[in-house]
Amino acid sequence: MKPDQVCLQLANRDSSSYDAFPSVQFLSRVSLTLPLDNCWPERGFSQMKRIKTPQGNKIGPNMLQYLMNIKMNGWVVLSKQRALEIAKRWFSEKGRRISRNKDQKLKRSLNLATEEDGAYLENIQKFYQTKIEELQDNFEELLK
Incomplete structure (x- = not known):
């Protein structure tokens, strides 16, 4: 028998067995x-x-707990159904605010000069709508 099995048997016995040696x-x-x-x-x-480095x-x-859990145990395995529920919830949320840096890059990619341009907002909406549709299609193909 292994030592841990012996200790387990000793620990599970009733107290009357140890009247002579109670500390065992x-x-x-x-x-x-x-x-x-x-x-x-x-x-x-x-x-x-x-x-958690000095820079971060x-x-x-x-967040530290979540990141450590992912790093030590790996990613959580989701069922297809649960992943689709999460994706649908994410896609149904309202649009996020664009940061200034992303906004400038987007302007350059859409060849727009100023925010006063009337087509600016429409182009941004179209751009992000196509990106969301691409993500949805890719996600559905991934889950097949």
Whole structure:
């Protein structure tokens, strides 16, 4: 028998079996709960150091926990149905605000000079609508 199996049997016996040596049951229970090594905490601290660098120090505790979980355990496996539900919810959300840098790049890609141009907003809407449709098509093909 392995030592952990012996400790488990000792820990599960009733207390009357240990009248002569009461500390044996206590020690067997303690030995089952003590970690044998510290590799799990060390691995966690190493991952945290890789994720939360001095340059990326503004990561909050929740995001740090999510990133460490992904890094250590891998991506969550989703069923097709759940992935489609998430995608439909994301596509049904209202449009996001465009940052200034992306806005400037988009202007250059659409060959527009100023925001006062009447076709500017229409072109942006068309551009993003085609991108969303492409993403939906690619996502549906991916799930087939």
